Amino acid sequence: xxxxxxxxxxxxxxxxxxxxxxxxxxxxxxxxxxxxxxxxxxxxxxxxxxxxxxxxxxxxxxxxxxxxxxxxxxxxxxxxxxxxxxxxxxxxxxxxxxxxxxxxxxxxxxxxxxxxxxxxxxxxxxxxxxxxxxxxxxxxxxxxxxxxxxxxxxxxxxxxxxxxxxxxxxxxxxxxxxxxxxxxxxxxxxxxxxxxxxxxxxxxxxxxxxxxxxxxxxxxxxxxxxxxxxxxxxxxxxxxxxxxxxxxxxxxxxxxxxxxxxxxxxx
Numbered sequence: 001x002x003x004x005x006x007x008x009x010x011x012x013x014x015x016x017x018x019x020x021x022x023x024x025x026x027x028x029x030x031x032x033x034x035x036x037x038x039x040x041x042x043x044x045x046x047x048x049x050x051x052x053x054x055x056x057x058x059x060x061x062x063x064x065x066x067x068x069x070x071x072x073x074x075x076x077x078x079x080x081x082x083x084x085x086x087x088x089x090x091x092x093x094x095x096x097x098x099x100x101x102x103x104x105x106x107x108x109x110x111x112x113x114x115x116x117x118x119x120x121x122x123x124x125x126x127x128x129x130x131x132x133x134x135x136x137x138x139x140x141x142x143x144x145x146x147x148x149x150x151x152x153x154x155x156x157x158x159x160x161x162x163x164x165x166x167x168x169x170x171x172x173x174x175x176x177x178x179x180x181x182x183x184x185x186x187x188x189x190x191x192x193x194x195x196x197x198x199x200x201x202x203x204x205x206x207x208x209x210x211x212x213x214x215x216x217x218x219x220x221x222x223x224x225x226x227x228x229x230x231x232x233x234x235x236x237x238x239x240x241x242x243x244x245x246x247x248x249x250x251x252x253x254x255x256x257x258x259x260x261x262x263x264x265x266x267x
Contacts, residue, residue, distance in 0.1 A: 032091050033059050033067065042072070042100050045083070046090035050142060050183060054092070056100065057081060060113065063120040070113040071189065075103050079189025080116060082126055087183060116188065123182050127154045130187055136196035137161070138186040145177055150196065155179075164199045172202040 036043045036059045044054040045067075057069035060080075067085055071078035119125040130137060131151040139147040139161060152174045153160040159182070160174040186192065 029088065029091055030062070032093065033062060036091070036093055037061065041093060042097050042104070044092040044097060045069070045088055046092065047083070047087045047183075048089045050087055055081070055083070056097075058113065060115040061120060065122050066120040066126065068115065068118065068120060071186070072100075072104065075100070075108055077108075077113065077190075079186060079192060080113075081184055081186045082118075082120070082123075083184045123159075123179050123185065124154060124156075126185060127151055127159060127179075130185070135187045136164075136192050138192060139177060139182055140184045140186075141177055141181040142183050143181060145181065147175055147177065148192070148195065149175075162202075164195060167200075168195070168198065169200045170202045 033043070040058060042056060042058050044056050046054055055069075057071050059067060059069045061068045062085065065085055066082050067088065068080060068082050071081050118129050127137070131154060134150070136148070136150050139145065139159065147161045147163050149161045149163040149170065151159070152162050157179055158176050159179055160176050163171045163175045165171060
């Protein structure tokens with residue numbers, strides 16, 4: 001294969017420039033979010049890779065892996081959300097964000113929410129911390145996964161959640177999702193806590209309720225009486241006496257004796 005040193009050098013230079021531009025964009029994005037955290041101002045986070053709508057929130061803290069933000073819905077506090085840093089492609093904090101901030105300050109007396117003490121090293125550590133606090137969560141995944149419920153188990157690679165259905169009943173079996181597929185975790189909102197508080201428990205079996213099993217059905221019919229050999233012989237003799245002309249299947253024919261002469265009458 002022929003080598004083209006000049007083209008290879010140009011290609012490597014272009015790749016270095018591309019990586020530098022991406023790094024500068026990430027650094028600028030990180031700096032913009034840090035500014036919003038310091039000022040307590042709302043921003044619109046863009047996640048174009050997920051084809052998701054802008055996420056209007058107030059950033060509170062961030063790490064290299066995750067970003068923690070306070071949500072507001074209809075200009076009211078709506079709990080907290082944690083998203084992956086790698087999914088964030090932009091952060092708008094222009095005139096619209098300033099307008100939202102003005103409404104929050106004037107109408108709601110919006111204070112900067114207290115930052116909840118949760119680990120942001122990764123979703124595994126975050127979910128383990130929320131499980132210890134018995135926090136209900138909303139889990140969203142990149143495959144349109146949506147789980148609302150209580151955390152049952154945080155495994156090495158998977159998360160198990162007891163989902164609350166649309167009818168308000170907790171599923172009997174836990175739903176599982178790969179930790180690598182999770183894109184956001186929401187918690188602490190009024191809606192979420194009310195749904196979890198008033199959800200109906202899953203249907204349980206008798207063993208789970210501690211009920212005793214029903215005893216096996218016993219046969220109450222009287223036992224069959226066995227007839228001894230002597231009793232059987234007596235019964236055969238009585239039967240033969242009542243029916244002298246019958247022949248028993250195992251016995252020979254019954255012999256009848258001829259009657260003797262009648263006694264003569266005396267004169």
